[in-house]
Amino acid sequence: MEIPSTRGRPQVLVLPGGKPVSTAAARWWHLSQLRTALLTESLRLRLSGTGITVRQVRYTVRGWNGDVRSPVQDGLRALDEIRRRRPDAPIGLVGHSMGGRAVAHLAAQPQVEAVVALAPWWPEGDAALIPPGRRLLVAHGTADRWTDPSVSESQTEAARRRGVDATWQPFPGAGHFLLTRPGRWHELTADFLSEALAPTTHSPGGSREH
Numbered sequence: 511m512e513i514p515s516t517r518g519r520p521q522v523l524v525l526p527g528g529k530p531v532s533t534a535a536a537r538w539w540h541l542s543q544l545r546t547a548l549l550t551e552s553l554r555l556r557l558s559g560t561g562i563t564v565r566q567v568r569y570t571v572r573g574w575n576g577d578v579r580s581p582v583q584d585g586l587r588a589l590d591e592i593r594r595r596r597p598d599a600p601i602g603l604v605g606h607s608m609g610g611r612a613v614a615h616l617a618a619q620p621q622v623e624a625v626v627a628l629a630p631w632w633p634e635g636d637a638a639l640i641p642p643g644r645r646l647l648v649a650h651g652t653a654d655r656w657t658d659p660s661v662s663e664s665q666t667e668a669a670r671r672r673g674v675d676a677t678w679q680p681f682p683g684a685g686h687f688l689l690t691r692p693g694r695w696h697e698l699t700a701d702f703l704s705e706a707l708a709p710t711t712h713s714p715g716g717s718r719e720h
Contacts, residue, residue, distance in 0.1 A: 518599035520707035521592050522557075522564040524550045525585055527607030527631075532573030533580075540572065545687060546606055549628075549696060553604070556700035560708040562602075567609075574608055581612040589619050600624075602703050606688065607631050607657060614639050617646075624706035626699050629686050631657045637665035642673030647702045649695065651684025677702070 526546035528536070536543065550566040557564060567588045571580050585603075592601060602624040605613035610630025617625045617640040624645045630636075640646055648666040650659035663678055670676040679698060684690035 518596045520562045520600045520602065521596060522562055522602040522604060522703055523585065523588050524564065524566045525581060525605040525609030525612045526569065527609055528569065528581060529573045531575055533571050533575065536569035536572050552696040553700050556696065557704060560704050562703060562707055579615060581608060582615045585612050585616045593621060600707050602707050604699060611636050617641065617644050624703060626702060628688060628695060629654055629657050630662055632661055632665055635665065637669050640669055640674055644674055645706045646674050646676040647679065649679040649681060649698060651681045651686060651690060653683050654686045656686040
């Protein structure tokens, strides 16, 4: 006999890219926001039967802005909102480019269980902030000229050595903006989130079935 999982409905936050420095207001029509909106909607469709809720974080400004870490502050507010409403819900984070840096800085937050970094901007060893106990997927195009796939790969391997359940996925010939075979990026992300976060059932003997 199967016993339903008691975990809450999983929640996923998607964090867009941006600029290293900018205090200009973030607008929905900026390309970084539009690209991530396509990803967010694709994830909603692909995960519609899993019980996972997906939403995009709305940034206040466009830049990282040094020690201010503007997108991290926006992400913290979104996480606080989820935890107030659903204190038992596992949380997944998905970030592209600058958003990939932000999710590394948010990975140690309570209830976060899964992190996806797509073509992440990790200039300062940012993946070292992802603690053991999290599941991590890092995907990067090998032809990316905006952020460095070799840096992503080395930091993913370092995370694995620290005990993070980390997966590295290169996309041969793909660039930075998730435009080469976009469905493959979306599918990979959705499959990872479904496996990491979707409610499971337990048999009385303790085995898990997905």
